[in-house]
Amino acid sequence: DGKDKWPRGEEELWRANLRKPDTDVPSIARSFVNHVQTSLARQPHNLSDLGAYLATGLSVRDNLLLNWNETQMHMNRVAGKRAYYLSLEFLMGRTLDNALLNLGLKDQYRESIDRLGFNLEDLIDQERDAGLGNGGLGRLAACYLDSSSTQELPVWGYGLRYKYGIFQQLISPDGQQLEAPDPWLEHLNPWEVSRADVQYEIRFYGEAQKYVNGTARGVWYGGQEVLAVAYDVTIPGYDTRNTNNLRLWASKPKRGFDLQSFNAGNYEHAIESSNSAAAITSVLYPNDQTTFGKELRLKQQYFWTAASLADIMRRFRNLGKPMIELPDYIAIQLNDTHPTLAIPELMRILVDEEDLPWDVAWYIVTNTFFFTNHTVLPEALEKWPVPLMEHLLPRYCAIIITPLSISSVEHKFPGDHDRLARMSLIEENHPKYVRMAHLACIGSRKINGVAELHSELVRTTIFKDFLDFFGVSKFGNVTNGITPRRWLAQCNPDLTDLITKTINIPKNIWLKDLSQLEELLKYVEDEDFLEEWAAVKQANKERLAHYMRVTLSLNVNTKAMFDVQIKRLHEYKRQTLNILGVVHRYLTLKAMSPSERKKLTPRNVFFAGKAAPGYEIAKLTIRLIVNVARVVNADPDTKDYLNVFFLPDYSVTMAEILIPASDISQHISTAGTEASGTSNMKFCLNGGLLLGTVDGANIEIAEEVGSENVFFFGHLTPAVEELRYQHKHHPVPVEEKSRNLAKVLDQISSGLFGDEGVYEPLLNTIRQLDYYLITDDFDSYIEALQMIDDAYNDRTEWIKKSIRTTAKMGKFSSDRAIQDYAQEYWNIESTKVE
Amino acid sequence: DGKDKWPRGEEELWRANLRKPDTDVPSIARSFVNHVQTSLARQPHNLSDLGAYLATGLSVRDNLLLNWNETQMHMNRVAGKRAYYLSLEFLMGRTLDNALLNLGLKDQYRESIDRLGFNLEDLIDQERDAGLGNGGLGRLAACYLDSSSTQELPVWGYGLRYKYGIFQQLISPDGQQLEAPDPWLEHLNPWEVSRADVQYEIRFYGEAQKYVNGTARGVWYGGQEVLAVAYDVTIPGYDTRNTNNLRLWASKPKRGFDLQSFNAGNYEHAIESSNSAAAITSVLYPNDQTTFGKELRLKQQYFWTAASLADIMRRFRNLGKPMIELPDYIAIQLNDTHPTLAIPELMRILVDEEDLPWDVAWYIVTNTFFFTNHTVLPEALEKWPVPLMEHLLPRYCAIIITPLSISSVEHKFPGDHDRLARMSLIEENHPKYVRMAHLACIGSRKINGVAELHSELVRTTIFKDFLDFFGVSKFGNVTNGITPRRWLAQCNPDLTDLITKTINIPKNIWLKDLSQLEELLKYVEDEDFLEEWAAVKQANKERLAHYMRVTLSLNVNTKAMFDVQIKRLHEYKRQTLNILGVVHRYLTLKAMSPSERKKLTPRNVFFAGKAAPGYEIAKLTIRLIVNVARVVNADPDTKDYLNVFFLPDYSVTMAEILIPASDISQHISTAGTEASGTSNMKFCLNGGLLLGTVDGANIEIAEEVGSENVFFFGHLTPAVEELRYQHKHHPVPVEEKSRNLAKVLDQISSGLFGDEGVYEPLLNTIRQLDYYLITDDFDSYIEALQMIDDAYNDRTEWIKKSIRTTAKMGKFSSDRAIQDYAQEYWNIESTKVE
Known part of the structure; x- marks a missing residue:
């Protein structure tokens, strides 16, 4: 009972x-x-x-x-089925x-x-923000946790409790990014419960042997044992008692301190093993969108997946069900390839510990895991050297090599050796590498991309061979979502109240059924409502201006248009395009007469974002932004019409202040490079308009709100490959492609923003290969900016666009996304806690 | 108001x-x-x-x-005067x-x-025990804190929050001591409050310069800065709301993690500074009763004293009083020489930070500090190499060299260059050393020893020259004490109840005025009371037997006499003498006929204690004890009459079980070596009789309880020097000094207890120099043991001795001792919290 x-x-x-x-x-x-x-x-x-x-x-x-x-x-x-969301990043914010x-x-x-x-x-x-993530991937995980609790779904998150989260960004007077550690756990952290009684031993190194009984069973022993200790973070749902758990693992030495060495006078050695264990969860790795082979990162991945699986298996064993029913009780979502080691780890548990036959184990595994791909950029696909894997995880190579038996591929595509090589888990190189995306693909029941276009690219590019082999039903799409609780109700309470009052639906209803926002469309012609809508935007601009005055001693003209681009610094996200556009505007303004300028709407351009510490080109873009801002904001000819701000140390909390204040935001990645983007959704939900390329979720946003309400520009994805080929093999000088751009580049080169010569490596990426198509898109970008200027001058129509945008954002609630996962992937059910 | x-x-x-x-x-x-x-x-x-x-x-x-x-x-x-008790060890137990x-x-x-x-x-x-101490010195500090709260005195303790306390002792099957770390903070520690907001920056290394303005003022800059973070431990008084504070410092890196190195791929370097900071409070140093020059130990001492003084000065400055009145508001007790750096540190604060003239600062310092000496063993007097001190604490040498100006000594003792050299703070050697005891002596208002004999030795040996110079009033004695709350009421509740019932004084009165125990003397002839007294002892023996059965699977005959020696393993404490006495008894028993044996009272000999990990001779004594126990306990001829037990991993908690069960306990140090001892007081308070040498507090215990109630043996302190001279220059073979002892040594050498040859280094310390006079005291020791056997046979008289012993222990309450300090040294007053 x-x-x-x-x-x-x-x-x-x-x-x-x-x-x-x-x-x-x-x-x-x-x-x-x-x-x-x-x-x-x-x-x-x-x-x-x-x-x-x-x-x-x-x-x-x-x-x-x-x-x-x-x-x-x-x-x-x-005692029903549960889902576990494994993510190396959870960017929780406050x-x-x-x-x-x-x-x-x-x-x-x-x-x-x-x-x-x-x-x-x-x-x-x-x-202090809990900055346990680099950007979108980690923030998505946080939104999904909020929605899983709000939707009363049985979902736990598993991650790492980094002692130091994403670095603090400082900007030197000359515009260079400096990095400082993020000691977010310095004071008591009231949001976690330490579970000293929940701990597992994780093995590294040592040796592995197969049993000689003819089965696949093996044993792994010796090496280093490290303890994983659980810290639990409560994830409350909105307007429900359901409160899910985010379990973060911290590493610590199994045997404490090496007292023998200490007593022998060798203190260094004494703390070595202690440190080497503690180091595992010491710091979040910065994401530089290229793979890199650091042993410690692989240790993090194994430590985390092994601890999480041990915990999941303990809970499953408590149910007393046969192992074969595991997929009826457990779904495990792999957020990107980072947790892919969970696949061989579950195989190891089932084969070595549970003594199941290989095929039965593989059946269980491939019905338990689900895999979300987050990028199709080849340079970002994770791979690990086989020798490192053999050294660190000696039991693994035997497990990883076996699964996708060559014979079944050959059977289907006889003689197609190229295909075999392309599909192999091992990249034949010196050294050999394990391709984590292939492993994640074959070990999972379903694979999804994170927006329609991206899921299409997943099927047609990196996993094309696997589509041919497994068929289309293995592949799906779940367009990303955001939680309207944090990204509207919390960060924009005035707009939330206005919406509630206007549509006359209780807040706790529409915040859980975001399609109700469409009711707003009934009021687009209501002038009072339009005024109120505009007043809320204005108040949010004042709030941002106040924040910048207090924290950065900067004065912001709140009568200006607020144009915002906030995200990690990366060439593919093209902050460079934005700042070059700003320079173009500056030069245009300088060329105008004072009376001509007076007709213009002033514009504030805000940038914020961190560059991976080793990513020199991205850091140079920051430096250029800071120095353009220095010159432009001080120029008496232009300072009333154009201001540029780089806000240091971008964070979730900063986004919560910037987003509600934005008139227009920029999402201008080279077509085909941004898998989805989620800040585009956040801006639009808060009535900010979108300037973007036809990329990622921008496309679906336009489908929802109507193309007349967004500003698109630039080449489309199918054109990109050919353009790059032309850049490489038939280069055309910038002057011939865009006189505007050439002039901008020349002015920067000539030292208009100081630091003569320092920007050449950045500018040369455009002048030479121009991999990210800035030369191709620049003129159309400038045109789009002009269209925005024109549109903004029609205040009433702009406000209507803003309302129509917010009204059509229902699709992008992470509640929808998490229900997609729950129903189409995990097969779990909501169950309300009374 | x-x-x-x-x-x-x-x-x-x-x-x-x-x-x-x-x-x-x-x-x-x-x-x-x-x-x-x-x-x-x-x-x-x-x-x-x-x-x-x-x-x-x-x-x-x-x-x-x-x-x-x-x-x-x-x-x-x-806002009255407060005292601060600086101790590198606080052995709190549970x-x-x-x-x-x-x-x-x-x-x-x-x-x-x-x-x-x-x-x-x-x-x-x-x-888990808080084992932040090695032995008596740390446990004394803990008792004093209890008494300071109980006596409603304004006293705070300052110490270090070692991540690992005193090592865990394991005993291998062949009797070797193995050491394991003590991860006492593994689980939540409910007894501390972390004070992330109370932290100080502590500097190491760097450079120091004097001002060029002709004053003594200097400045110290650069080097490594480490944060000291406070953890507070409540110290409740008995039967009062007064609850003092024990503030323990943990070290942590000031700037967190070195992210630049991390990003450059140098993870080792990245965690180096973090580790080097964290290492400071990582582990308690084992006490091996000899000085040793480990940089980390000196770092611990400075880190702790500098943080404590910064905290004390902050509190003093809040009073708004002139600096010159500091000694009216602050008394600082130095527990042994470990905190001696507080003297130059306060000088540094007063001269460099407060800009006071040197002489004024020195006046303040020498009226603020008080120093307790704990040993006169020359090899145990702390000294630090001058080059190390200059490197680690560059501002210090200028401060340390100045104070006791040569001229004033010369003025008093003109031309006495030997005296000057003896009194110097610097030992002229290669390298030079700073003599910490001399610094503590000249920088303190008063110096005390910890028992009458020891204070006498302090005046007449190590500080004789300083007595001549400063006069006798600088020197005093405070005989150690123990808290009767833990060491009677808590560990022996049955005896506490019996006493309360018998003397008919409320427990909360006599536990705070322990002299009331004398009332017991009125009832020594009350047979019912004697029976009850004996019954309590018997119950405590059963409790110990139960504990040993459950935790060590050992069976203990509770009808036997319980003979206990528990303390750190050290040659001067002579556990070796005890086990040699046991072997003698064993050989004697073997030589008896069964009917002779039947007349004997069975005896259980209990040992417990840890040897410093590098102290090979002490570890060999443990091994001998374990192997004698193995042989003796298994010998069918003797096992009904003699059993030997070595209880591994001695701790405060173990003492609380052993002490109430003891009939007789052994405190048998070579005369003049044990400064006081406090476990002797604990046994006697619980009605255990004392077998001891005329050393430390044994003497005063005998004065109180009457020499007819204690068992003394051995040579007296004045004889020791001459005996050692004779051992060195006119050695006499063991056979000629004690035939009994020679036989015992031969039997061990011959392999009676296995491990042939392994004990030779230990036995040779006796056969050769015999620094601790085992050959001289052995026969008298055996006689004393025989006297105990005889006395124990008179059950009624033994119980009376036991009662008389307990009755006269009033003096040894730490309440008396702390009031001595409060009145004779610190000049602070009790003030009750209502």
Whole structure:
């Protein structure tokens, strides 16, 4: 009957004392004061804002944990199928504000805290972002967790608890990016629970042998053993008690400290093994969009997948079901190829530990895993040297080489040796490499891309041979989504209130069914509504300007158009195109008479983003942006019409301030390179218009909102390959392709923005191979910018475009995306915690 | 009027929610369940004994912190003089049981926990000892903290939060000591509060320069900066709200992780500075009673003293008093020479930071510090190479060389160059050394030894020249003490109850005024009382036997006499003498007829203690003990009359089980080597009789309880020097000094206990120089053992001795000792928190 047998002690006494969440002002105040006195050992007399934030966080955590406990008990009772989302990155940002939103307790906490002498917004600002990701991939994982809880789906995330997250970006006076470590765990982290009792031993190195009994079974022994210790992060759903878990693993030495060496006077050696274990989860690797072969990164991947699988298997074994039913109870999503080692690891467990025949194990594996591809750029496809793999994971090579038996491919495509070589898990090179994407592909039940165009490219380029072999049903698409809780309700409360008032649907309904936004279309002709809509945008611009004044001492003209490009710095994302366009505008302005200029709408161009520390060209783009800003913003001829800002140390929290303030945002990757993009969705959801190439999710956004409401430019994906061929084999000078661009490049070269000569390596990437087609797209880009200027001058029509954009963003809720995964891939069901 | 101005928010709301300690069963149950649900994120369904211990600990900690907060506010309000106890070791043992005792809440917690389905004693056993000390010196510091709170004195302790405490001792099957790290912080430690907001930057290396303005002022810059972060441990007083603080410092890197190196692919270098910072508080150094020059140890000392002084000075500056009044508000006790660097550090602060003239600074320093010497063994006096000091602490040499100006010594003792050389802070050698004891001596207001004999030796040996120079008033004695809370009430509750019932004085009175134990003398002729006294001892023997059966699978005959020696393994403590005596007894027994043996009282000899990992002779003694035990306990002729046990991994917790079970305990150091000893006091307080040499506090114990109640043997201190001279220059073969001993040594050499030849290095220390006078004391030792046998046969008289011993232990309460310090040294006053 679902009732638990009481474990021990007086049930009545336990029940009488089991807490419910604190939901009213008095009990919240009590909880806050209690944490001040005990958890923090402080008094009202010496409580700083940081202390008050921690007390608030601990109080909120109590509420979250009570729901979390209920959820775990509920899911154990239901004992249905669960999904596990393995991602090497979870870019969570801040937690407090979002938790209060999802719990529906923001007003109550605000009042309690106010009466106790603090200001909730100030306390929220004390929180340091959890920056455990580089960009879109990690933030997507965070959005999916929010949606999985909100949709009441049984999903856990598994990741690593990096001691240092994505680096802090500093900008030197001359515009160079400097990197500093991100000690985000410096203070008490109120959002995690350490689970010292949940730990697994993970083996590295050592030796592997096969049994001599003729089976596939093997054994792996010796080497280094490292402990994986669990830290749990609560993931509250919106307007529900369902609270999923994000389990992050930290590494620590199994045997502690090497005391023998210490006593022998060799302190260095004594801490060596301790360090080598602790190092595994020390730092998040920066993403530079090319593969790189660092042993420690491979250790991270194995450590994490092995710990996660051990944990998943423990939970499965507790069900007491036969192994063959594993796929009926477990779905594991691989977020990119980073967790691909989970495939051979599950094989190892099933064959070596469970003693299953190879084919049965392979059946289980290939019905358990699902794989999301995030890139078709060849240079970004992960591969690992076979010798390194053999050394670090000696049991693995035997497992990895076997699965896709050559004979079945040969049987289907007799004599097609090229195909065999292309499809092989091993790249024949010196040394040989394991192709992780191939392994992920053959080991998974389904593979998906993250937008329609990208999924098409997945099928027709990198996995074309596999499509031929496995058939089309193995391949699908789940267009990315974003959570409207953080990316609208939390970051733009004024717009949220306006929408709720206008469409007259309760917020907790439409935030969970984002297609309801279409109701807004009924009000596009309502002038009062248009005014209110514009007023909210204006207020958000003021908020951004205030933030920039306070934190960066920069003055921002809030009457200007706000044009924003925020994302990782990368050549394919073409921040360079944007800044070259800015220079073009600057030169155009300089050539104008004062009276001509007066007719123009002033424009603020905002940039933010980090470049991978080793990515020199991307860092040079930052330097160019900073120095263009320095010159342009100081030029008395132009400073009233054009301002450029580079905001250092881009983060989720910064995005939450920038996005609601944007009139237009730029998503201008070379066609075919951006798999989806998600910040495009965030801007559009907040009524910002989109300037983009026909790439990634831009296409689907245009399909939804109508092409008349977006600004497209540039060559299309099918043209790219031929253009690159021409660049290489029949180069044409920039002057002949775009006189505008040539002039811009010349001015930069000539030292208009200082630093003579320093930008040449960057400019030469355009003058020479121009792999990212800046020469081809520049003029059409300038035209698009001009169209935006013109459109913006029609204020009313612009506001209508803005409303129409927001109204049609329902598709891009991560609730839709996670339900796609749940139904089409994982086969799991929502189950509400009462 | 003492009322605090309200800081912020609604005072009423704050006050309404400020918690009081939980003191009744229902509120304790609520607190326990609350911590299970939130702090541990557990449910009744999956709560282990470890989890229940942690929930209990967190609940008790809440109570402690409430009192702690009150105490700190009270002391700030009073703003009187405070004392700081700087000790590199605090051997705290377990906290839970002691905290419940001091809070007076053990019964209430027991009932709550019982009703919630757990057993308090089982939970207490889940706690890992805080083993942040080697032995007596660290345990003394812990006792003094307990007494300072109980006596309501404003005292804080300062120490280091070692990640790994004293090593875990394992014994291999052949009797060798193996060492394993002590990961005592592996799980949540409920007894500390991390104070991420209390941190100081500590500098190492770099350069120092003097100002060119003619003053003594200097500046120190560059080098490595490391952060000291505070962790606070509550120290509850017994039967009072006063709760002092023990602040422990952990080191961490100032700038986190070296990301530049990481990105350049040099991970090793990237973590180097991080490690080098973290390494400082990584591990407690084992005490091997000889000085050793390890840079890391010196770093520990400076890190700790500099952080502590920065913290003390911050608190002093908050008072707004002139610097010259510092000694009116601060007394700092140096526990041994380990914190001696506090003297130059305070000079540095006063001269360099406060810009005080040198002489004023020196006046302040020499009126602030007090120094406790713990050893007169020349090989144990700390000294540090001058080059190392110059490298690590470049500002220091200028400070250290100046203070005791040669001229004033010369003025007093003109032309006495030998005296000058003897008194110098610098030992002229290659390299030169800084003599830390001399620095501690001249920089302190008063110096004390730890027992009458030892203080006499301090004055007449190592500091004789300083006595001549400063006069006798600089030198004093504070005989060590022990807290009767842990060492009687907590570890021997049955005896505590019997005493309370018998003397009819409330427990909370006599435990704070231990001289009341003398009342017991009125009942020595009360036969019922004698029976009850004996019954308690018997029960404690059964408890020990149970413990050994459960944890070590050893059977112990509880009808035997229990003879215990537990302390660090060291030649001067002469565990070797004890085991040689055991072998003598064994040989004697073997030579007897069965009927002769039947007349004997069976004897169990217990050993426990750790040898410093590099101390081979001490480790050989352990091996001999283990192998004698193996042979003797298995010999059918003797096993009913003599059993020997070596209990591995000696700890405070183990002492709490062994001490109440002892009939006789051994404190048999070579005369003049044991400064005081404190376990002698613990045994006697629990009614165990003392077998000892005329050394340390044994002497004062005998003075108190009467020499008829203790068993003394061996040569006296004044004879030692001459005996050693004779051993060296006129050696006499063992056979001629003690035929008994010679026979014992021969039997061991001949392989009676296996391992032929392995014990020769140990036996040769006796046959040759015999520095610790085993050959001289052996026969008298055997006689003393015989006297004990005879005395034990008179059961009634033995019980009376036992009662008389306990009755006269009042002097040895650490309450008396801490009041000595408070009144005679620190000049601080008790102030009760209401």
